[in-house]
Each structure stands twice: as C-alpha cells, then as structure tokens.
Amino acid sequence: MSEKRRALEVNKVIGGAIRKHYQDVQQNRPLAYALLAPDPMIELCYAAGIQPAFPENYACVCAARKVSGRFCEVAENNRLLPDLCSYMRTAVGSWFAREVEKLPMGGLPEPDFLVYTTSACVTYYKWWDLYRFYFNKPLIYVNTPRIMDEIEDYYVDFTMKEIQRAIGELEKFLGKKIPDEKIAEVVKYSDQLVEYWHKMLELQKTVPAPAGLNDISNILFLLVALPGTKEAVDIAKQAYEEMRERADKKIGNVSDEKHRLMWLNIPMWYNLGLTNYFEDRGCAIPISDYTNYIWGVPRLDKPDPIESLAIKALKGELNESVEYYIDWMLRDIKEYKLDGVVIHSNRSCKVLSVGLLDAAKIVRETYDIPVLIIESDHTDDRAYSDAEVKTRIDAFIESLG
C-alpha cells in the first residue's frame, strides 16, 4: 500500500465477515433474496431464522472481481436492455452465466422466496418482480409512501401495518410464529449498529479524516447485510474504536491531507483504486452521499420495534426529496470542512442521477468551490475510460491549488 494512505485494520475483519456471509448464503435455508437499501425486511429475516442474500451486494462482489462487465453483457444477451441498472444486469447476468462460468463466491443459489420494501428505487420493484417471474417463488413486500416533506404520523402508521402484514405472510410461509422478543432483539442489535455508524460518520469530520471512502464503504457492509446481528455490532465497535484512536491522535487516512472532498453517487465498484488516486494526491474523501444519505439510517430506538423498522424504511435519500438531499449536502460541506465536490454521473443509475447537476449548480453558487463531474457507471466497467477520467481529476486537483 502507498505510504500516503493508511487503510483501517478492521478491513481484514470485515473481509472475513463478507466471506462468511457468502458461505452462509450457500449453506443456509430458507434463503430469501433481499434488498440492500434501508429495508426492514432484513431484520425480519434474521428474526425469523431466514438467510438473506443480496443480489445488489453480489453485483459489487462481481465488480470487485472484474467480471461485472462480462455479466452485464450476458444479461443483455438474455433480454435485459443496456440502459437498465448495472447492479441488476450484473446479478441477473451471473444467474444466466452460472452453468458455463465460475462465479465469484460460488454465485447466489436460487432463493426460496423474495422480500422487498418499496422505499428503494423504482427499478428494484421491477427487478424483484422479474425474479418472481424467473423463479416462480413468493414475493413478500412492504409498501411505503414516498416522502416529499415531513414524515407524517399516518405514513408511519401505514408502514407499521404493512410490516405487520409482511410478518404475517412470513409466518404463513414458514409455518411458525416469529417471536416478538426475537424481533425486539434484532432491532436492538440493529440500533446499536446504527449508533456506532453515526459516531463513525461524525468522526469523519475530524481533520485529518481518520478513514477513507473505501474504508467507510467497506464498513457499510455491516449495515447492508448484517443489521440485527450481534456480529455486526461487535465489528462496528472495533471499527469505531480504531477510528476514534486515529482521530484522537490526529492520524489521517491520507498522510498529507491537503484537500477534503465529497463524493456524490455510488462508487465505481470495479475501480475502488480511483479513490486511492485522489488520496495519493493529498485529497481525502471523508463523506459521500452514498454512505451518509442513502445509508443515513435513523436510530431504531422507538419503544415499539415495529415503529423503528417503519421509520428505517421511510428515511434516506432514495425515499426523500431532492430538496432534502441538497440541504444535507450544503450543511455537510460546512460541517466536514470540504473544498470540493466530485460527482459521479452514473450512466445506469437513474434515481441517484436526478438532481445531481442542480446540486452542482447550488454548491457552486453557495460556496464557490469547484465541482468535478466524471462520467461512468457504478458496476458496468465498460462505461469507464481511465484516461478521460484521470485527465478530469488531474485538472480538478490543479484547480484546487
């Protein structure tokens, strides 16, 4: 590793947790395909003894192993249009490729059923619907309202009723009751995880920032795949303590932090080295909308665990308005002491691309700081052009002074 940046030690532990998760996915039944974006169904799966598997995260794994572009191509050869989400094309493509190619982590086995919450992006609703069509398996889902202004009480009431209905369907499918105390226990673990997560995001305001964007994205796996487990809480505690120690000793992820940037949109999972390219040039990326807003999961500390799950389902960038998102960004540019914003104009992610250029305009007008726009895709590496992207980054860093 470069002497200019220092990855967190806890990454090794998280790597182990990722491998264990994919072993569990291969071995455990019943298996449900679940969503990543803040979805209360994940906690319910753990409470019910159901093994969740995450096609979206699996697409990231394929990207990190440099096979996502290949699987996108397989998906396109199997009737998925090239403009569709590359998470979807990668995961579905890997399924079509399973008999002729060696899949990373052994691939995702066919699920016993599907779970879903509508507060994620619109593609997901149809993606899970397509899985139902492919596998002819039950789809158990929670309907949620979209949030344009405040979260009204009746939105929460409605979502709680939806969660109760989904619990009833899960119990019917399993042929047994999910104990209330088990739901309360997983929600308690999920809340402890979120509490550490909030503390870690807060520590990133320290100058120099204790962790890099790749570290934080790695820690995010705990919220993605393991919310509601004690294992996730233990690893999050370890990550927090390591970051706390670094912050106290003023040890930064970037050894000579000169600039602090915000990253907007999903990272390029096939090219996490791009973050290092910034870091090696003295630019820390302590915050991204991906880690802080999409995964800005609220505390799950309401007296009624079902209410906590309902609020989890309603909050976050994917379900809230562009205005909220821009307000958060303007607040955090100040609080995280940022000197620039990097926007990943993400070809196949429509929902996160809406409002991005408006955000860029408002940032320029409000703070007079430079905004870099780079065009690529989060999972389809065929949309990435190294020379073009690095020329833009170099010029951006030159403009930072």
Place this chain on the structure above:
Amino acid sequence: MARLFAGVDIGSTSTKAVILDDSEKIVAYHIIPSGSDFKKSSRASFEAALEKARVETADVQLVVSTGYGRYITDLTSKAVTEITCCARGARHLVPDVRTIIDVGGQDVKVIKVSEEGKVTDFALNDKCAAGTGRFLERIAASLGLSIEEMAELSLKSAHKIAISNTCTVFAESEVISRISNGEPLEDIVRGLHSALASRIAGLAQRVGVQPVLLLCGGGAKNAGLVRELEELLGEVKLPPEDIDPRLVPAIGAALFAKEFFENKSS
C-alpha cells in the same frame, strides 16, 4: 541568446509544439498528427519547432507537456493538464477571457476562469464523439468534402435543416436520406454545424457562459461553426489571426515552463 521555453500538447488527433522566448512571444511552432506513438510524435514536433527556430534542445530551459499523452513523452517530466494549460494560454492571448470553448478532434472542453485567470470550473464531453470535431470530419469524409468546403457551404445557407446530434453514425444516415430527398446540400451542411453547435452550447451552459467567450481548437477555424455558436451563445472571440487556434494549450504549457523555471531559479 535569449532564454527559451517549450510547451508540447500531445492530443488525441494532433501534437503541437510551441517555443516561446523570454518576452513570451512565439518563436516557432509545429503541428503533426499524433499517430499511435506519442513519444515519437512529441519528439518529432518538438524537434521540428527547434529547427524552425534555428536553435538546439540545450537552448530550451524547460519543456512542459500537456494533452492526453502528457505522461507518455520522454521530453520532460513536467506535465500539466490541457484544461489548466488551455486556460493559461487563452488568458495570455485574450486577457479579459472568462469562458473558453476548445473544440478538438475527439473532445470539447468548456473552461470557466476567474478574473485572475484561475480555472473555476470546467466540463468535457462524455465518451461520445458526437459533440466534437470528429462529428464533422466523419460526415465530411462521407460526403467527399473537406472541412473547409463544409464551412463555406454552411455559410451559403439561409435555411438550416434540423439534424439529430445524438449520434454521429445516425446523423450520417440522416444526411444521406436528406440528400436522396433532394434537399439543398448547403442547408444540410448548415444543419450539421448547427447540431454540433447546439451540443457544444449545452455543455457550455452546464458550466455557465460568461463573456468574454473565446473559441479555440480546430473548431475555431470553421466559420460555419462560429456562426452557429454565436447564434446560441452571443459574441464569440477567436485567437488573434496570426495564432493557429489549435496552439492555445501548447502556448499555456510553454508559459508554465517559463513560470516553473523562474520559480526554481528564484
């Protein structure tokens, strides 16, 4: 002998070398196609410029490279991006410039500079070449015309025909279909210039156009494109007549060479 400084811009289509003297005047320049060997083309353009200036390599105090091939040359280890160099060169030629549009062979850059000449924002076309010089080059080739003939034809037209600007290949098919419908060639060619201008203007508006607006790169040599851009963006300035508009980033690189040398010396 006066001290000399050089800038070499190794672009996707052509490589440009410029030699400046102490007073920042251009002593010589040379432009050649970049080809596939950037080391060879950068050295060849630099040596040709030296020959025109009747000087030796040792007479040049420092060389700065820029352009896509800036790290691939063996002339120098000092590299600055073409965005920063273009802004520097443009301000040298037009001191009150605030927005620069550089229409190159495979890319278009829009650069915004502060009153002090610092780059404050920029935008480049994405991976599609439909908004670049290549758009006109490709269609000119299919029509059997030169770019200069295309520009002249465009200026003769009083009525432009709308042509899609989303894809060069589709635009080419559209042109052929318009010709077979018997529509006047000058109106079709003007439509092509207008399509390109509208794509460039869209990129410029993303950054926000502030006067004085300078157009440089190969596109600045095309009067048909200049007319269409002026319709969309208002007055467009060009580099002084004695300066080839493709040289602006190389001039900026040579100015950086002078600055780096003087900073090191002081």
